[in-house]
Amino acid sequence: MSKYKDIRAWRTGPARILADVLFHWPYLAKLSHDTASSLTLDYTKDQQYVVEKDLHHGAFFMTNHRDIVMDSAWLSYLVERKYGIRPFIGIGNNLFGKKWIEPFVRLNRAFVVIRDGSPRELLQRSKTLSEYIHHLRAEHKSIWLAQREGRAKDGNDLTQPAVLKMLAMGSDKPFLDAICDLNICPVCINYEYDPCDYLKAREMQLKRDNPEWKKTKEDDLESMATGIKGWKGKVVFRMTPSINHWINAYRIELSDMTRNEQIEAVAQRIDKQIHANYEIYERGTDFETYLQQQCDKIDLPNKDEQFLMDKLREMYNNPIRNYEKSHLPGIF
Numbered sequence: 001m002s003k004y005k006d007i008r009a010w011r012t013g014p015a016r017i018l019a020d021v022l023f024h025w026p027y028l029a030k031l032s033h034d035t036a037s038s039l040t041l042d043y044t045k046d047q048q049y050v051v052e053k054d055l056h057h058g059a060f061f062m063t064n065h066r067d068i069v070m071d072s073a074w075l076s077y078l079v080e081r082k083y084g085i086r087p088f089i090g091i092g093n094n095l096f097g098k099k100w101i102e103p104f105v106r107l108n109r110a111f112v113v114i115r116d117g118s119p120r121e122l123l124q125r126s127k128t129l130s131e132y133i134h135h136l137r138a139e140h141k142s143i144w145l146a147q148r149e150g151r152a153k154d155g156n157d158l159t160q161p162a163v164l165k166m167l168a169m170g171s172d173k174p175f176l177d178a179i180c181d182l183n184i185c186p187v188c189i190n191y192e193y194d195p196c197d198y199l200k201a202r203e204m205q206l207k208r209d210n211p212e213w214k215k216t217k218e219d220d221l222e223s224m225a226t227g228i229k230g231w232k233g234k235v236v237f238r239m240t241p242s243i244n245h246w247i248n249a250y251r252i253e254l255s256d257m258t259r260n261e262q263i264e265a266v267a268q269r270i271d272k273q274i275h276a277n278y279e280i281y282e283r284g285t286d287f288e289t290y291l292q293q294q295c296d297k298i299d300l301p302n303k304d305e306q307f308l309m310d311k312l313r314e315m316y317n318n319p320i321r322n323y324e325k326s327h328l329p330g331i332f
Helices: 014-035 048-054 070-083 101-107 119-138 161-169 175-182 197-209 217-229 244-249 251-255 259-275 287-296 305-326
Strands: 038-043 060-063 088-092 110-113 143-146 184-191 234-239
Touching: 014 070, 014 217, 038 070, 060 070, 070 088, 070 143, 070 184, 070 234, 088 119, 101 110, 110 119, 119 143, 119 161, 119 175, 161 175, 161 259, 175 244, 175 251, 175 259, 184 259, 197 217, 197 287, 197 305, 244 251, 259 305, 287 305
Parallel strands: 038 234, 060 143, 060 184, 088 110, 088 143
Antiparallel strands: 184 234
């Protein structure tokens, strides 16, 4: 394990169990009471039995990415309560804005995704990360990782092929077999309200006005705090079956593809399972008032209110559009 010392989660035995009892479980339970009208673990229609069989030897939970902290924290809380599974969680080192964050998250089963360095260093780190992930899955440990680097600011959840390429790097097997070893079970995360919506809209204007603009560590800390404490309404985590069923059903067709075509097809399948399982919230006429209130929180010297309102609407409308598209016939 020494080769993984810079990225691995710290396993602490009894100390971790004590931390769970004193902090993890009660704190997340309190957050679900204080910041959500409901928090549920749901399943694709009529497929709970299939999902539960897929979890028997652990799973790789790949989700859409809405919130820096709560996506993985609540998923971990829900599957631990239901199945006794505590996933290992991938977290980017760009989020370590304070010195205490890294040891805290690594003590809570987080491993580090290093996102800085030269192209050559990043390639080697990606391979090491992939090998560590395959090592965990070989031990039947469950894992959470988002389908993309960073949150989908506009609500358009799409799996990045680069993430799938990274996941295959740690195996000597062909791409499809390497992915099957991971047992990827897509999970669709739904928040009725995104407390960071106005921060995301603000970021989109800043990037529009200055393509070179980059977030600071303080920006990330603000998003983390807002996402943890802000109101989310009805929250639904909807689990779907392992993509291994789909890969095995279409193995012949997939085998005729190039590797890049296989990567794109797997990405599209993950997207389809996520998009088809959005919770479609009923938005009353007062929703526009809510969006205006969120827009009013944005403080910019050259504030483009029309642009910001359009972006706020877009991030709530894109899941609906993707849900509708997901039910159209496709190649598989």
